[in-house]
Every structure is written in structure tokens, then in C-alpha cells.
Amino acid sequence: MQLIKGTLIPIGGNEDKGIEDSELYSLEFIDNGILFHVVKEAGGVDAKIIVIPTASSIPVEVGESYTDAFKSLGCKNIHILDIRNREDSEKQSSIDLIKSANCIMFSGGNQSKITDKIGGTTIHDIILERYKNEKGFVVAGTSAGAMAMANEMIAGGSPKEAFIKGAVKMYKGLNLIPELIIDTHFIRRGRFGRQSEAVAKFPNLIGIGLAEDTGMIIKKGSVCTIIGSGMAIIFDGNTLTHNNEKLLNEGTPMTMANLTVHVLSNGDQINIKTRQIKVLPIESPFV
Template structure:
């Protein structure tokens, strides 16, 4: 997937990639791993910056820190490829929400940059984002119910509107949680991306790439039923797309 990201972005020919590691619990290591991955497929220039670090935020009286922050924001705005590694998506959004970082990502996107991410980095792309937390968890592991008001959603980057993305989908058996979200948010197209798999978005068309499948769920009639906290819906649409296949986002 890294090779395809690099080729699609054009960074094997010109420009540079910028790594945003704020989802990761080990951000500096995440930057170095991403650099090595991109260098290995021919990207000539890769930089990265942890905007979550208090010492880097430029909010202190340290003029050097402030200058570095502004320099990194400018670099982010002009990147040809922005890459968001995995980790915890809520950590990423809490670091950038209502900041110049978020504005810079949107500026780059609107000016033709490729914005890519793995795991948590994929989840943050949508306007509404699955955090992975359950508000009313049951005993045991995993997502064992299709229940009302259980899945926690937060604000994401909003690069994709009316779409919600889930990740590691088939491997980690996350169908219950995405069905729950699809029932409660019928205006959204719910997309479950499996491991070693991606969607490449061009306008309103998504193309599946990688080694596994993508599941797309839609509560197309917009209706739901609730009984003792359990969710129900009729005639929901569920499609399983293979690598190379395309589907519409709207």
C-alpha cells in the first residue's frame, strides 16, 4: 500500500511527504517508521512533526519553538502527501481540533495533496468518526450487541462528508458496531475496511485496493426500530467489494 500511496501522490517524482504521528503512543518512532517505508519505495523527501507535544506547540514564550511551529505549519500546507499512521484516532483529533494544523490539512487537500492514513489514520478522514469506545459495553470482549446509543462518535477531519469509516474490519469482527452506526445514522454510508486494504477516493468514487475486502452498509430507507434498547431495521443494504472494484460515496 505504501508504494501505491507514493505513486498516486507523485512524491516519487517531486514534492515531499509529511507524517503526522499524533495518533501514536510513540510518535517519534511512528515518524521514523513512515520515513523508512516511504524512502524504500522511492520517495525522495519525507518530514514529520508531532504537533501534540507541548514543547513543539509554539504556545510558550520560546521564540524558537514558535518559529519551528510556524515553519512546520507552512511545510504541512505545501506537502504533496500527508500521511497519518495508526494509533488512537481520538488522540489525533484532540491534538488538531480547531488549530492551524487542521486548517493546513484542509488547505493541502483542497490544493491537490493526497491525504492518506492507516487504521486510526483512516478513521479520522470522515466528518463523524468512530472512536472504538462503547458507551454501554457488555461483559466480555468485542462488540456483542446491536444496541441503541452504544457506539461513541466524535468529530473527525471532515475530508469525507456523509461517510463513516471503520478499520481492521473483517479481521477484528466489527460488523455489529458498524451495523449499529448505520442504523442510527442513516444519512451516512458506513464503510468497513479490512486489514492490508484501502479505498482510493477520487471525487465521489471509491476504489478498493490491497489484499482483502471492503464492506459497505447503508440504512437506505432511514427507518429504525427500538425494543428494550435493541436496534432493528429492514432492508438495509450491505455490499462486499473486492480489490479493483468501485462504489459510489453518494
């Protein structure tokens, strides 16, 4: 297996509190604590950061919001790459930006827009290639931007219909970390059920539910360290002794026995290859 050299930082997302209900039209509130890690991993304040607000329905505003947030951390080399269609993903100017970036930052919104407009294009290939081969190259993403990092991507699903087969919709993501299924806004939007169903569909993968203001720094394609103020809920389907997902008709309640769940917080680690947990001693400082 090829050793991944780049760094992946999926982030759970955290919107402006006044308009929390709408994922598509909300301006994200980006916590400096987590963005600080993104900047640090990308090489510091001189890093060239490319913000891709494609998932958002208000890409201009979201782009400005990220620019302001990165500027407040001292960054000067920030660019918005506002991909609106697949042709934009093939433009030489887009390719040049992606080739020269130290960090790609995908905004929140609708994850299917990311895969529709970028998946399989030249810039997608370059991102994958650089992530695999270049130490210090960072791909970060908030909310939809985090979910799109998986290969089996959660595209939608009502939390109210959780654990009913067919409640979760899965599409193909950007395949940066095929071992994971990533969900975000995990606590406040009650998304345990749809992640459980996703893991039942793909029991060899690990389901990750990132809480608001919580992220993971993933190195070597395997070692995940939790950052931020909340928790990452990990669903490991390897221990399942019963899982009838494949047999059920759509709309039928599921049965799953012996799903292993971890609740991890700041500084804790999971190795997604060995599935081992490393818990930070309680007296340790905040990461």
C-alpha cells in the first residue's frame, strides 16, 4: 500500500448561530482555533491557500468569509477558486492555482455540488496526486467540504427517518480517504442514525461523525488526531455480528448487533488502518 504524504483536515462545521437551520444558505462561522491548525499544517502564514466555495449557494460571501478568517490569522496569500461548473475545473488558471497551492480549503454547502463540478476533472486529479505524494500539502474541508473527502459519500438523509433502510443517500466522493465515511454537524443535527446506516451499508469502512467546531488532522492516510472543542464519534463496523442491511427492503427498520462506537475528543487519536484508539491523558494541554 502506498504511503500517503499529504495531510487531510476534515472539519465538522459551525455556522452563524442565527441561521443555523439552513445548510445551503448559511454563512459559516469558522473557528480560528481549527483554522490555526490548517494554516500551521500548510506551512504557516506564508502558505498559499486556495478556498473553493463550490458547495455553497452563496460562494462569493463564503469566499470572503474564509478570506477574512485566514487574514485574521496573519495569512496573506489567499485565493478564491469559485468553480461553478466542470469547465471551470479544466481551465488553465484553475489548474495553475491548484498546482501552486500549499492548502486547498473546501467550504460547506452541498457536498454533491463538489463532486458534480470537480469529481473526475483535471483539478481533482491534481489534488489527489499532490495529496498522495507531497509532504506538507493540505486538503481541508468544512461540513460538505469534509464529507466530500470520502469515496462513499453521504449525500443526504433525514435524521428523523434514521435506521430505516434507504434513509441515507450515498454517492461517490473525491476519494481522498476511501477508508472513511464522514458526517458533520453531528451532534446538533442528530445524525447518528444516518451514519449507522451508512456503516451498515459499508461495514468495512469507518464512520466518522464530527461535531460542530471539531476536526481531525489525518496524516499518512491513517493517523487521525482530534482537534477543536467538541467530539468525533467513531463507528467501527468490523465487530458487527449481525447486520441485515443487504437483505432488507427499503423502508424497513434495521438490525445491527455489536457495533463498536468511540467518542473521542481533543488530542485523542484513532489509527484507521489498525483501528486502534490512543486516548490523550486527562492532564494534557488542549491540542
